[in-house]
Amino acid sequence: MTDSVVIVGGGLGASRLAENLRGNEFAAPITIISAEAHPPYDRPPLSKSTLTDAADRVDLKPSEFYTDAGIELRLSSRVVAVDTAARHVTVETGGQRSEVPYGTLVLATGLSPRRFPGEGADLSGVHVIRTFDDAVALREDVDGVRTAVVIGAGFIGCEAAASLTKLGLTVTVVEPAQTPLAGALGPVIGGFVARLHTEAGVNLRTGVGVTRLCGTDGRVSAVELDDGTVLDADLVVVGIGGYPDLTYLEGSGIELADRSTGGGIACDHLGHTSAPGVFAIGDAANWADAHGRRHRVEHWNHTVEQAVTVAAEIEEHALPAPTVPYFWSDQYDLKVQLLGAPRPDDQVHVVDDDGRKFLAYYSRDGLLTGVVGAGRVGKLMKTRPHLLTETPIAELLDAQ
Ligand SMILES: Cc1cc2nc3c(=O)[nH]c(=O)nc-3n(C[C@H](O)[C@H](O)[C@H](O)COP(=O)(O)OP(=O)(O)OC[C@H]3O[C@@H](n4cnc5c(N)ncnc54)[C@H](O)[C@@H]3O)c2cc1C
CATH class of the missing domain: 3.30.390.30 (FAD/NAD-linked reductase, C-terminal dimerisation domain)
Structure with missing residues (x-):
């Protein structure tokens, strides 16, 4: 059995893995290294109740849990390199670099949000929702605002549209596909979801893209579409997905998955990467299934189940029975x-x-x-x- 576990990332996967290990009476040191200043928190409320009800209690565990369980939390610390031969990671905290050795390493670094790729991306009033700080910044920006444009009708875009509508804004959603959620659920069910939004008063503009964001005095004021329409926008939410930022793995030799399968860190069906003693879980991980096909999945339950599997692998326990993939989204x-x-x-x-x-x-x-x-x-x-x-x-x- 390993003499120490270092987890890179301080989100759902990291927290659940540490919790599973300690729950199974795993006694070796566990360190969570997180780029964020907050202890691990839950992301699903960020596009829902954190916006609509100012629900700020999103921590996955009370802060004393980590101290009581002997889990070291290194916050505001970014892993910038992994040396799989020497078995250590390089951590940057406040401009200082240090090396942290590991027996077993688990990569749980999630996603970075895609920013609007065109003109106007840096204007104030243009938001993404990935972190707690993003959600609070968006919520604070809603005060005194009338119109919002949501770019992208994936799950987060749809939830943002529902939340902003609930807050009394006039919302337009712009989506190049023919329906919301077409990429995940297909056009028939996408049509049903479209119905929910139009009934709620959302102006749904499908089959059209955004060319640029226009500003007045440094703040977004309009969104120009590729059919020539110009929409008023006091505020913009960019919901065009995320990508695993794996620059910290450059030079590590850890194999990445092909983009055609969703990219991310290539793993077998138990979360082992190509490097000995290194696992990956969560949104950044691309696990093979029982048939050897690769998938990178961005679902809460999937991350939780991968944390259970990897904890069992680390502790050399029997594996849990397979479960059915599950995802939920709250809209209206x-x-x-x-x-x-x-x-x-x-x-x-x-x-x-x-x-x-x-x-x-x-x-x-x-x-x-x-x-x-x-x-x-x-x-x-x-x-x-x-x-x-x-x-x-x-x-x-x-x-x-
Ligand atoms: C707004 C929003 C709403 C969602 N709603 C739902 C929902 O309704 N239903 C559902 O099933 N799923 C939902 N999800 C998805 C779900 O939250 C994710 O699947 C889950 O958070 C993935 O966990 P993770 O540990 O892989 O990544 P994350 O929870 O994103 O955690 C990754 C952490 O790693 C840190 N990190 C990254 N790189 C480094 C580095 N080099 N060094 C140190 N730390 C690093 C990041 O700062 C972050 O704290 C939602 C996600 C978002 C953003």
Whole structure:
């Protein structure tokens, strides 16, 4: 067994891994090295209640947990290099560099938000939502503002639109695809999600891109679209996804995954990277599945499950049973949930649609691949056992 665990990153993956290790009575030193000044906190509220209800209690654990559990938290400290031969990481804290040795290293560095790539990206009033500080900056900027433009209708863009609408702003969402969430859920379900937003009064502009952000006195005032439209914008939220910033791994020899599979740190199905004693979990990790296919997944539950698996690997315990992938998103008063791992081009079978709430199955080659629902929590969760086995879609449709 290893003599020490160093975790790079201070988010969900890092916190859960440390917690799992200590929960299993792992006694060796554990150090979490985080670039952020805050102890590990939860990100899902940042686009929801942190904006709408000023919910600031987002810590994953009370601060005394780390002291009581003997977990060293090094905050405001960025890992800038990894030496897998010498087994140490180089840490930069307040301009000073030091080396921290490791027995086992776990990389849990999450994502950096993509910034708007064109003119106007640096104007004030242009926001992203990845960190607690981002969310607070956005919330504070809403005061006295009337119009907002959200660029991108992925999950975070959709949630930001719902939250800003709830705060009384007039919101326009601009999305180059034909529907919101088309890349994740496909156009049929994307159309249902579009319905939620237009009903709530959001001006949804799909099939069109943003050319530039225009400013007045250094602050954003308008957004120009590629069809020539100019939208008033007192505030802009850029929700165009994130990328794993892995510059700290340059020269480490740790293998990265091909971009076509989502990029990130290449891992086997148990989280081992190409370097001995080095694991990766969470949004930055690209694990192989049981069939050897690679996926980089940006879901809360996925990170939690990877932390359980890697803790078991480090401690040489039996592995937990496989579970069903799960994701949720809160938009307006509805919980949108996804079980399984459907592809956006899978066949969609809508089994319940009251004009707002809905439930639909996805299938491929006649087998159930996923279930998506909005406001149908109980019904959706009941389908979970069917995703643990190979279930013919006809069986489920016949039972309707
Ligand atoms: C606004 C928002 C809303 C979300 N809502 C949902 C939701 O509703 N449902 C859902 O399933 N998922 C949601 N997610 C996704 C979920 O939060 C992530 O999947 C999860 O946080 C991933 O955990 P992680 O540990 O991989 O990364 P993170 O939680 O991002 O933590 C990574 C940490 O590593 C630090 N770091 C990076 N590089 C270095 C370095 N070189 N040295 C030291 N530290 C470093 C970062 O500063 C950060 O603190 C949301 C995410 C966001 C941003």
